[in-house]
Amino acid sequence: MSISNRIPQRCDVLVIGGGPAGSSVAALLAKQGVDVVLLEKALHPRPQVGESLIPHVWKYAELTGAAPLMEQQGFVAKAGGITVWNGKIHRIAFAEFGFSRPALHVERDIFDELLLNHAEEQGAQVFQQVAAREAKLELEQPEVTYLDKRGADTVEGSIRCRFVVDASGSAAVLAGQFKSKRLIDSRMRFLSLWGHFKNSRYVGADGRSYPAGEVNKVRPVTFVTSFEDGWIWHIAMRQVSSVGLVINTDRARAMNKAERERYFLYTLKSAPYLDLLLDEAEYQENSFSQRPDYSYYSSKLCGENFYCIGDAASFVDPIYSHGVLNAFYNASITALAIGESLQTPAYRARHAQLCENRIRQFYGFSRSLALGEFGGDGVDSELVRRFMRQVPQVELELMLAASFMSERSENFHQLAQNAGLKIRPTQARAHVMDKLLL
Ligand SMILES: Cc1cc2nc3c(=O)[nH]c(=O)nc-3n(C[C@H](O)[C@H](O)[C@H](O)COP(=O)(O)OP(=O)(O)OC[C@H]3O[C@@H](n4cnc5c(N)ncnc54)[C@H](O)[C@@H]3O)c2cc1C
Known part of the structure; x- marks a missing residue:
C-alpha cells in the first residue's frame, strides 16, 4: 500500500x-x-x-466552498412544492420568498x-x-x-x-x-419504501404535468400526496424520478421484502395523480429500497x-x-x-x-x-422558540407557509405564535388550488 x-x-x-x-x-x-x-x-x-433540497442549503454550501461545484453539476432546479393532502391542494413557489438561488432535485x-x-x-x-x-x-x-x-x-x-x-x-x-x-412514540414511527422510474411525467408549478425530457426547461415541483396509509413523494431528476412512500411501521411489519415491493407498486398505481404520472413510466426493478423504523x-x-x-x-x-x-x-x-x-x-x-x-x-x-x-x-420547546427567533425571516416564512401544506404541523404554528414572532402573514403564500391538470 x-x-x-x-x-x-x-x-x-x-x-x-x-x-x-x-x-x-x-x-x-x-x-x-x-x-x-x-x-x-x-x-x-x-x-x-x-x-429534494430546499434553498436554505446554499448558505452552508457557500461556507464549505462546495456551492460552485453544485452549480457546475447542473442539478435540476425546482420551482416549489405541491401537496394533495386529504384532497386539499396547496402550492408554494420559492420565487415568491426572495431566495436568490433555486431549490434542487439532486x-x-x-x-x-x-x-x-x-x-x-x-x-x-x-x-x-x-x-x-x-x-x-x-x-x-x-x-x-x-x-x-x-x-x-x-x-x-x-x-x-x-x-x-x-x-x-x-x-x-x-x-x-x-x-x-x-x-x-409508535404512532410516529415510519417505514419508507421507494424506487426509481424512467420516463415518468412530472408536476410543474402550474399544476400541469410535463414529459420527463422537459425537466430542465420547465421546472418541476416536489409533488406530495397523502393516501390512506401515509404519504407519497415524486421527485423528478435528470434521468429518473424518485418515487417513494412513507407509512407507519406497523402497517408493513408482517410483510417480507417482496410483499412490500408489491404493496409499493400497487399503492402508486392506485394513488390520486400518481397513476397518471407513472402511466407510461418504466419501473427500475433494481432500485427498490426501504428504510425501516424511524x-x-x-x-x-x-x-x-x-x-x-x-x-x-x-x-x-x-x-x-x-x-x-x-x-x-x-x-x-x-x-x-x-x-x-x-x-x-x-x-x-x-x-x-x-x-x-x-x-x-x-x-x-x-x-x-x-x-x-x-x-x-x-x-425542549423553549429552545425551539429561541431558535425560531434567530432563523432568517425568509427561511422562517418559507417553513411557515410549507407547514400549511399538510396536516402534520399544528405544533409548529403554535410555537411560532408563542415565540411572539413578527412574521408577515404567510398563509397566502401556500396557495390553495382547485385542481391539477395532470
Ligand atoms: C425515505 C427518506 C427520504 C428522504 N428525503 C429527503 C429529502 O427529500 N431531502 C432531504 O434533505 N433529506 C431527505 N432524507 C434525509 C437524508 O437522506 C438524510 O438526512 C441525510 O442523508 C443525512 O446525511 P448524513 O451525512 O447525516 O448521513 P448519510 O447520508 O446517511 O451518510 C452517512 C455515511 O456514513 C457511512 N457510514 C455508516 N456507518 C459507517 C461506519 N461504521 N464507518 C464509516 N462510515 C460509515 C455511510 O456509508 C454513509 O455514507 C430522507 C430520508 C429518508 C429515509
Missing part, C-alpha cells in the same frame, strides 16, 4: 462517515488547517435517498460524492471502504478502531485523535455504543471529545426535506465548536454543551414541522 493510502495513526479530528454531514464538517475543519481524517464505509458514488450518489471529493480537496484525508467499529473516548486521546476493506483481506486498525465526529447516518455508531438511540433521536449528542451530527444524531419524517439541511447545519456548528476547542481546550465542555443545544434546537424545529405530535421526550 502506498504511503498516501496508509491510514495515519493519529490526527486531530476523526470523522466517521462521508455523507453530507461528515463531508461538510471535514471540509470546514480542513479549511481551517485542522488535521482531519474521514473514514467512509462505502465506496462513493453509493446510493442514497433524499433528493441525484444523491452524485451529490454526496461531490461533497466528499470537495472535503478531500480542502485537505481532509479521506479513506473509503474503511468502516469504523468502536470509539474509546478517553479524554485526552480517544481511539477509533476500524476495518479496512480496501484490499483483498480485511485489515483491522486504530487511529488516535483529539475529537471524534460521528456522522455515520442511521448506523449511528456512537449512539449504538452509548445505547442512547430513542425511537419516537423517527429517532439520540439522548447524548456532544461531549468534551465527541460530536454526533446529521442522521447519527436524529432523524424525523422527511416530509419537509430537512435531512440534508440538518446535516449541513450540524456540521457548521460542530466545526465551529471543535475549532474553538482546539484553540482553547479549557472550554471544551462548554463548547460541546452549546453545540448540543443548537443541534437539539434544530431537531425540535424539524420535528415540530414534520410530526403532528410535538413535545415530550427529547424536545
Whole structure:
C-alpha cells in the first residue's frame, strides 16, 4: 500500500462517515488547517435517498466552498412544492420568498460524492471502504478502531485523535455504543419504501404535468400526496424520478421484502395523480429500497471529545426535506465548536454543551414541522422558540407557509405564535388550488 493510502495513526479530528454531514464538517475543519481524517464505509458514488433540497442549503454550501461545484453539476432546479393532502391542494413557489438561488432535485450518489471529493480537496484525508467499529473516548486521546476493506483481506486498525465526529447516518455508531438511540412514540414511527422510474411525467408549478425530457426547461415541483396509509413523494431528476412512500411501521411489519415491493407498486398505481404520472413510466426493478423504523433521536449528542451530527444524531419524517439541511447545519456548528476547542481546550465542555443545544434546537424545529405530535421526550420547546427567533425571516416564512401544506404541523404554528414572532402573514403564500391538470 502506498504511503498516501496508509491510514495515519493519529490526527486531530476523526470523522466517521462521508455523507453530507461528515463531508461538510471535514471540509470546514480542513479549511481551517485542522488535521482531519474521514473514514467512509462505502465506496462513493453509493446510493442514497433524499433528493429534494430546499434553498436554505446554499448558505452552508457557500461556507464549505462546495456551492460552485453544485452549480457546475447542473442539478435540476425546482420551482416549489405541491401537496394533495386529504384532497386539499396547496402550492408554494420559492420565487415568491426572495431566495436568490433555486431549490434542487439532486441525484444523491452524485451529490454526496461531490461533497466528499470537495472535503478531500480542502485537505481532509479521506479513506473509503474503511468502516469504523468502536470509539474509546478517553479524554485526552480517544481511539477509533476500524476495518479496512480496501484490499483483498480485511485489515483491522486504530487511529488516535483529539475529537471524534460521528456522522455515520442511521448506523449511528456512537449512539449504538452509548445505547442512547430513542425511537419516537409508535404512532410516529415510519417505514419508507421507494424506487426509481424512467420516463415518468412530472408536476410543474402550474399544476400541469410535463414529459420527463422537459425537466430542465420547465421546472418541476416536489409533488406530495397523502393516501390512506401515509404519504407519497415524486421527485423528478435528470434521468429518473424518485418515487417513494412513507407509512407507519406497523402497517408493513408482517410483510417480507417482496410483499412490500408489491404493496409499493400497487399503492402508486392506485394513488390520486400518481397513476397518471407513472402511466407510461418504466419501473427500475433494481432500485427498490426501504428504510425501516424511524423517527429517532439520540439522548447524548456532544461531549468534551465527541460530536454526533446529521442522521447519527436524529432523524424525523422527511416530509419537509430537512435531512440534508440538518446535516449541513450540524456540521457548521460542530466545526465551529471543535475549532474553538482546539484553540482553547479549557472550554471544551462548554463548547460541546452549546453545540448540543443548537443541534437539539434544530431537531425540535424539524420535528415540530414534520410530526403532528410535538413535545415530550427529547424536545425542549423553549429552545425551539429561541431558535425560531434567530432563523432568517425568509427561511422562517418559507417553513411557515410549507407547514400549511399538510396536516402534520399544528405544533409548529403554535410555537411560532408563542415565540411572539413578527412574521408577515404567510398563509397566502401556500396557495390553495382547485385542481391539477395532470
Ligand atoms: C425515505 C427518506 C427520504 C428522504 N428525503 C429527503 C429529502 O427529500 N431531502 C432531504 O434533505 N433529506 C431527505 N432524507 C434525509 C437524508 O437522506 C438524510 O438526512 C441525510 O442523508 C443525512 O446525511 P448524513 O451525512 O447525516 O448521513 P448519510 O447520508 O446517511 O451518510 C452517512 C455515511 O456514513 C457511512 N457510514 C455508516 N456507518 C459507517 C461506519 N461504521 N464507518 C464509516 N462510515 C460509515 C455511510 O456509508 C454513509 O455514507 C430522507 C430520508 C429518508 C429515509
